[in-house]
Amino acid sequence: MRIGELAARAGVSVRSLRYYEEQGLLTSTRSASGQRHYTEAHVERVTFLQRMYAAGLSSRTIAELLPCVDSPSETTSDAALERMAEERERLSAHIEELVRTRDALDVLMATNRAHRAGLSPTATV
Template structure:
């Protein structure tokens, strides 16, 4: 099948297929006129690649995992399981970092709201000393 048909059947762009080839994740044969030709198995291969990208894996990690799909063995299955476990740990660490960032934003939002409310209640331009600021939060400049 030609590149456009593979793209349509696998649900990806032609550009993605060319990228996969550049990264060594996909290969094709060429016709006499230089057009790429793919097999039926390539549809599943591209879908597998897409699943791995959806898991936030890099193209180099995906390339490392492909032997398990292409020629399963105890050795490469064990290597794949170890690699997937490491990738899961990496993603878990990213999630924890994002949760800390969200908590920081929540604290800063609380400070900003408290400051905004204190501005609404001020009479002569000075912020009251007893304006509510959450414990442990940074106090905005000018207070």
């Protein structure tokens, strides 16, 4: 199948597929005229890549995890699990920072509300 059909079947843009190829996450064969051609297996591959992106993983991290998919073994499985654990820790730290930031904003909003409540109706312009 050609790139447009793969995009439609996988529910992604053609641009995304080209990006995946640039990042080494997806490969295609080329016709004599240079058109990309894909197989049924590529639909599953793109769906898998989308799940990885939805989990917050970067292209680089996904590339590090693909050996577990492409050449499954205990070694690649262990390495993938370790890498995903690292990513989970990174996300947890980011979530904690976002919670702290939200809490700081809540304090500012409470201060603003208290200040606003203290303004007399004639003081507003």
